[in-house]
Amino acid sequence: MFRTPLVIATxxxxxxxxxxxxxIYALRATVGFGAITLGPWTAFPAAQTVDADPYAKAHRARDGKLLLGGAEGLVFTAATDSDRRTxxxxxxxxxxxxxxxxxxxTLHATDARGNPLAGARPDLPTGLNAWSVLRGADGDFSIDIASSAMPGNWLAVPEGRASFLLVMTLLxxxxAGSSGVIDLAMPGIKRLDCADA
Incomplete structure (x- = not known):
């Protein structure tokens, strides 16, 4: 008598x-469809627009973050260097x-969920922007990312072994319109050395 309801309930x-x-797995796996990848950098031009796919809308609702409008800017993230190492x-x-x-x-580092890095000291340069970066004569730049101080352009990350993301926002x-994204060139990310190597 209770067998059928028990089977149905199970x-x-x-x-x-x-x-x-x-x-939950699908929402953690991707921001949505329509990713543009330029070297190690990835952007989702449609994620913040009305035309966003259901996964992008659900991801945006779950995170509760304010995204840029289509004409306001574009956010690129990098989880690996140019050689695809984390x-x-x-x-x-x-x-x-x-x-x-x-x-x-602007350029800054975050953890895998997009939050500021734990253990980052407020007196160190945790972000750079187009107005503060030193450039060469031809307009290019070189930015060092390390836990110890470096001369020139330096972005500080905490000492540790955790992985992190680089976030570059173009305002x-x-x-920002998807038509011009494919022809862009983003800066390369090169690993110099590691503390345990």
């Missing part, structure tokens, strides 16, 4: 449980090249 519990787990705090990196045209760009850029 089947529903398994179905709902697997559905919820697969949805960015980790105990290694030194160099970012070289130029950025796409933009009125202003008021003509490349």
């Amino acid at each position: 089947a529903l519990a398994v179905a709902f449980g697997l559905g919820i787990l697969s949805s 960015l980790v705090e105990n290694c030194r990196y160099e970012i070289t090249g130029i950025t796409p045209p933009a009125r202003l760009w 008021d850029t003509p490349t």
Whole structure:
């Protein structure tokens, strides 16, 4: 007598449980569809627009972050260097090249969830922008990323072994529209050395 309702209840519990787990996995796996990859940098031009896919909308709602409008700017993230090795705090990196045209760009490091790095000291340079970076005669720049002080352009990361992301935001850029993104060139990220090597 109780066998049929028990089987139905078990089947529903398994179905709902697997559905919820697969949805959580899908939201953690990607920001959405339509990613543009330029070297180690990845952007989602449609993630903040009305035309965003359901995964991008759900990801945006879950994170509760304010995104830039399509005409306001474009956010690129890098989880690896140019050789596809994960960015980790105990290694030194160099970012070289130029950025796409933009009125202003910013660069900072975050953890895998986009939060400020734990253990970062407020008296160290945890972010750079187009107005503060030193440039060469031809307009290119070189930025060192390390936990210890470096001469010139230096972005500080905490001492440790955790992985991190680099986030470059281009503000008021003509490349925010998806039509101009593919022809862009982003700066390269080169691993110099690691503390445990």
